[in-house]
Amino acid sequence: LVEPRKLKGFRDFGPAEAAVRQAIIDKITVRAERAAFQSISTPAIEYSEVLMGSGGGETDKEVYQFSDQGDRLVALRYDLTVPFARFVAEHYSELTFPFKKLQIGEVWRGEKPQKGRYRQFCQADLDIIGSDSLRADVEVISLFAQILDELIPKPFTISLSNRKILSHILSCFIPNLDPESEKSALIALDKLGKIGATRVTELMKTNDVLGKGDVEGLLKFVAAGEKDAVFRLRKLSPSEEFQAEIAKFERTLELLKLNTRGLRCKVAADLSLARGLAYYTGAVFETLIDGFENIGSICSGGRYDKLVSRFMTEELSGIGGTIGVDRLLVVLMELGMKSQKQPQFFVAVAGQAAEAYAYDICRTLREAGYICDMDLKERKLAAQFKHANRLGIPRVITVGDEEVAARTFSLKDMVARTEAKAVPFANLLKLAAESVG
């Protein structure tokens, strides 16, 4: 015997979970389509060189990489963003820009899985490529807010930050910042919410350049919360470029607040948010659900204005984000969401002679949109009723020799505790409609 086991970090989804997962995907798809986003699909496996080197060293380590049968270094995709950049470069001449993209698919991680972390999970990405306007940022983030509002019966907060503004803040507190130290600072900063100011300060002090700056002042500034954030930013530096970025940041926040009126969504500036990925160049955002902060962000993203230029000389600005479908699934299962469709009818078959007729009844009900099961084991009637009962099917239609001869059926409603006998086949859909109500 072979042991029926899975690799560590991989999951099965049984019917209850799979149904909720599908409901999430369907709702995202419908909303994205209405906003004129178009679906694409890319391979699970890419050349390693395509995937590595754009997310930064931390993510490169987590890429699920291996040698294939032809000894090529390949990798299962880490996210849907980098393959999308490859897609855009490869199909540049076929696309009309700005191109609005939806992609839903599995991604993989190669690192040893930690508790609650998986090696394969589903992501849903919305991206707009070919626009550097904040209108695209607002379009993507508002749409996420509208989707999440439909999906989650809880208040949630979208936090917005901006890499350009963060760079400028950093340079105000820490002079002579080289690109490598800036990257280290951003990564450290991004951990503020998780590990706290003391440990972030320690992290920064180990870096020669950062250690010489006013780390305490920096952390105090970015952690001061949303209140007056824009006001404090304005005072920080008179640089015209900086002031222009602040104006855009403020405008983005304002439009997002307008676009999320009436939703369970709060939009907040959070300058302690930096996001771990190296490719972000402008707006970055994350989403926490009230009471589920420990699960982490369920929708994150940002602007990546240089990602496509790894693959081609043309400049193409982009903004995008990801709903962590399987992370959201955990939340919705905890909240008791159910999407699994229960059969409405069960056709019990008394003897082989009634088989063809039973299939006819099933087909008629199914074509009318009802969910209908039938006996597939040639069991005795009592066992068929027991099976229907165990599956929680509320209505059992019975057919046997008599019913075949007269083209009738009987319908037993287990919930209403009623029974209709010798109903003509012609009345099947009428009775079904009455019974289901």
Add this chain to the structure above:
Amino acid sequence: LVEPRKLKGFRDFGPAEAAVRQAIIDKITVRAERAAFQSISTPAIEYSEVLMGSGGGETDKEVYQFSDQGDRLVALRYDLTVPFARFVAEHYSELTFPFKKLQIGEVWRGEKPQKGRYRQFCQADLDIIGSDSLRADVEVISLFAQILDELIPKPFTISLSNRKILSHILSCFIPNLDPESEKSALIALDKLGKIGATRVTELMKTNDVLGKGDVEGLLKFVAAGEKDAVFRLRKLSPSEEFQAEIAKFERTLELLKLNTRGLRCKVAADLSLARGLAYYTGAVFETLIDGFENIGSICSGGRYDKLVSRFMTEELSGIGGTIGVDRLLVVLMELGMKSQKQPQFFVAVAGQAAEAYAYDICRTLREAGYICDMDLKERKLAAQFKHANRLGIPRVITVGDEEVAARTFSLKDMVARTEAKAVPFANLLKLAAESVG
């Protein structure tokens, strides 16, 4: 620059193809749900020992196998059937049998890709496990017929054969057949349609055991076509067991014909059909579309009564089949099928002051179910109209300072060549409904 390229044998699906692909998946899902099949999902990667050794030597060679970071021998799934058997064994106590399963997902091949063959493609599987009744065979195959009839605007033929009957036929023409030779004979037989009788005869003659049998007689018998097939089978051998199998085969055919009344589907017995996979034990079937025979079978499967017993001691009979989603996609694209949804409205924005109002219009239209795009590049109005035109969007709503002040909008219908000006926002959905019709 990194070259934006994919691995050989892998594909991107752009919006036009991805939309048709999604339409295929959606239709399969709806039909399967109504027939009380339940969705599950399993990992892309499994331990090699789980996947290897059940499909037979020919398929083992094609498995996409590699060593992971922990030096475990793992593989990307070859099909959805073997992972399903593992799933059933692992979750045995949680399931109610017969268990009716739908799984749609990607599968991979490790062999060098040939022309028109891919290394990753999508399959949709329906299985019923926990029943050895022919009712389950009929349920699965009829449902495939009904799904394909909805999907394909062409006549198609489902060919039915049976491994138990083939074994008996073989033993009638070739005495003293050991299991290995029987397997070789089945594999050779299955190639009859592709390579012809002469080459199949050659193949069989190279085998010591087969070569001694009446290979010509065998091929003549199985290739004689559907007419009188059951009659000729009855005459072949008086064995009671064989006669009982023939009766079941005939009954399956009869019920399938009844269940496909009114569909573009022909059901035919074809004793030259054996299917390549080693795990089949009873009914086997394939589906060819008229005029697309060169594409091969787009829906195949069979009964596998011993697959789960690789993983557990309990016996669980199963029947299942697969729609080759990407193969069907090729057919539907060739037939000119389109599913990509075109935006119905484009909101042109004259100046930043109208931005918030433009988002409002978009949101209102989208929430009412319309597909609506808007300017995301802060272009001049003429450029916005040009973009809408290039995307083929038939209606352009324009908002500027005046419209914001008066809470109105103008709507230009490019097809009807009409224009409505200064329409109050309150009339947006009414006008939209009239315009879309």
